[in-house]
Each structure stands twice: as C-alpha cells, then as structure tokens.
Amino acid sequence: ARDQQLILGISLGLVLLGLAAIIIITQRVRVQRLRFQQQQQESNQEIFNLMLAQKQKMEEGKNSEKKRISEELHDGVLGAMNGIRMVLLGLNKKTDDSAVNMRGEALEKLKEVQEEIRSISHELNHASYRKFHNFINSINDLLKETMAASDLEIAFNYNEDVEWDSLSGDTKINLYRIIQESLQNIIKHANASKVDLDFERLEDLLKIRISDNGKGFDVRKAKKGIGQKNIRSRVQKLNGTWNVESTPGEGTTISVLLPYQTDQQETSLLVNEAGQLEEVKKD
Incomplete structure (x- = not known):
C-alpha cells in the first residue's frame, strides 16, 4: 500500500510538472506573439511616419517650386518686358506715322502679355487656380x-x-x-x-x-x-x-x-x- 501511494504521488507530481511546463511554454509563446505584434505595430508606425514626412517634403518642394517660378516670372520676365516697353516708347518719338502706329499696337500687346504673366505669377504664388481665363x-x-x-x-x-x-x-x-x-x-x-x-x-x-x-x-x-x-x-x-x-x-x-x-x-x-x-x- 505504501509503494502504491509512493507511485501515485510520483505520477501526480509528474502530471503537475507537465502542466506547469505547458503553462510556461504557452505563456512564453503568448509573450513572443505579443512582442512580435508590438514590433510590427512599431514598424508600421515608423513606415507611416516616413510616408507622412515624405509627403510633407514633396508638398514643401512643390510650394518652393511654385514660389520660384512666381519670382522668376515677376522679377525676370516682367522686368525684361518693361525694358522693351521703355525702348519702344523712345522709338515712338519718331515722326513716321506707320511706325508709330505699329509700335503703338506692339505696346498694347506687350501690356496684355504683361497682365497675363502677372496673373499667372499671382496664381502660382497663392497655389490656387482662381482664374480660368476666358x-x-x-x-x-x-x-x-x-x-x-x-x-x-x-x-x-x-x-x-x-x-x-x-x-x-x-x-x-x-x-x-x-x-x-x-x-x-x-x-x-x-x-x-x-x-x-x-x-x-x-x-x-x-x-x-x-x-x-x-x-x-x-x-x-x-x-x-x-x-x-x-x-x-x-x-x-x-x-x-x-x-x-x-x-x-x-x-x-x-x-x-x-x-x-x-x-x-x-x-x-x-x-x-x-x-x-x-x-x-x-x-
């Protein structure tokens, strides 16, 4: 009877030990899974932050380019056209009627182009398309x-x-x-x-x-x-x-x-x- 109790005790101990081992292994698997999910979430968040940063850089680049084009149109092209207009105004002092009329028409066209470029410059600088001409x-x-x-x-x-x-x-x-x-x-x-x-x-x-x-x-x-x-x-x-x-x-x-x-x-x-x-x- 004593031997049977001993064998029963040892068997019960082995069963409990096995259950404990299963619980420990299961917990470790859960912890590893949670750790993996956490790492995956952190990676996804990092990718998302990188995408946001990239998008922001692209938008900054677009705005910078729009501003650059706006400044080029306003300072470069308009400045040159104003110079041409001043030259033509000087030439208009000549008495040849035909030349004066032609230069007058050219001046009007230059003014129209100048207004159009100023409009484009304004639109680019404000990043909008408020005016769809005609x-x-x-x-x-x-x-x-x-x-x-x-x-x-x-x-x-x-x-x-x-x-x-x-x-x-x-x-x-x-x-x-x-x-x-x-x-x-x-x-x-x-x-x-x-x-x-x-x-x-x-x-x-x-x-x-x-x-x-x-x-x-x-x-x-x-x-x-x-x-x-x-x-x-x-x-x-x-x-x-x-x-x-x-x-x-x-x-x-x-x-x-x-x-x-x-x-x-x-x-x-x-x-x-x-x-x-x-x-x-x-x-």
Whole structure:
C-alpha cells in the first residue's frame, strides 16, 4: 500500500510538472506573439511616419517650386518686358506715322502679355487656380482639338448672356475636366459621329448635357470604369449630381447639375438628390 501511494504521488507530481511546463511554454509563446505584434505595430508606425514626412517634403518642394517660378516670372520676365516697353516708347518719338502706329499696337500687346504673366505669377504664388481665363474659349479650344484628333462632329450650345467667367475657379477647372473625360470616353467606347454639348443656367443651377449618337449601352449591366469614377469624383467635389442615360443603339446622354458658384459668394451651395439647392457655410 505504501509503494502504491509512493507511485501515485510520483505520477501526480509528474502530471503537475507537465502542466506547469505547458503553462510556461504557452505563456512564453503568448509573450513572443505579443512582442512580435508590438514590433510590427512599431514598424508600421515608423513606415507611416516616413510616408507622412515624405509627403510633407514633396508638398514643401512643390510650394518652393511654385514660389520660384512666381519670382522668376515677376522679377525676370516682367522686368525684361518693361525694358522693351521703355525702348519702344523712345522709338515712338519718331515722326513716321506707320511706325508709330505699329509700335503703338506692339505696346498694347506687350501690356496684355504683361497682365497675363502677372496673373499667372499671382496664381502660382497663392497655389490656387482662381482664374480660368476666358472659360468659353477654353472649352471651344478643347472641342476643336478633339475634333481634329477624331472623327467627331461636336456642337456647343450655350447662352452668351451668362457671365461664364464669373464661375469659381474650382467649378471651371473641374467642369473642363468632366467634359474632357466624357469626350475621351465617347471616342474610346461609343463609336459615335456626333456630340452635342449644352450649357444652361437655371437661376442658381448650372446644367450640362453631353449627348452622343453612338452605340449606347445597358446602364444596369455596364461596369463603371476609371473615366466614370473620375467624373463622379469631380461632380461630388463641386457638390453636384450627375446621371447617365443610355440605350443600346440609341446613344448616351450625361447630365450634370451643379450650383452656379462664384468666388465672391460667402456660402457654398450643393445640389441634393432632388435636384434642389442647399446652402452650406464655407469653412
């Protein structure tokens, strides 16, 4: 009986020793795992900090380059043009009527270029695109370039009484890109020969329609490519809404509804899902 108790005691001790060893090993594994996770988090944080630092350096580099270009335009080019203008003013003292008239025209052109460069200098220095010079002409140039590079015939319709240049810089730039992206999509996918681009102002709303006579597609089954994602992103940036209507064999129409927003307005406007304007205080 005493031997049995001894054997039982030794067996129990071995079992407890085994359990203790298992617990110790398990704890060590957990500690190592936690240590590894902590190291991984620290590494991820270090990578994230490096990315932030790199991004900040890139932004600083961009701003520095913009400032440098601004200074070069203002101090270098404008200074040289002022010198040329002074020379021409001196030459204008000559009595030859034809030469005087030609130099007068040259002076006017120099003044125009000088104002344009001063405007560019100002925009670069403030890192913004507040002024998209002569918006309708810019759109016409885009359409001409597109027609020259493709077989498209594009008709542009807009109300000449509307002050299109009074639109905010963000509106003009993003609207230009929306039209550009839409035309590229038509060229790539629509197999169209005609496009109608319509600008319409409805009180405080701006409506843009881009229609083509291409092959069309089933809107419900179509995949949304990068082009449409870019358009959606730009429309959302302008607090607007957009819609695509298309039927196989009957062409496609893209409709964009935006607030008629100017830089002078103290509030931002957005178009809700019902196509109505809401007022949002600017930051």
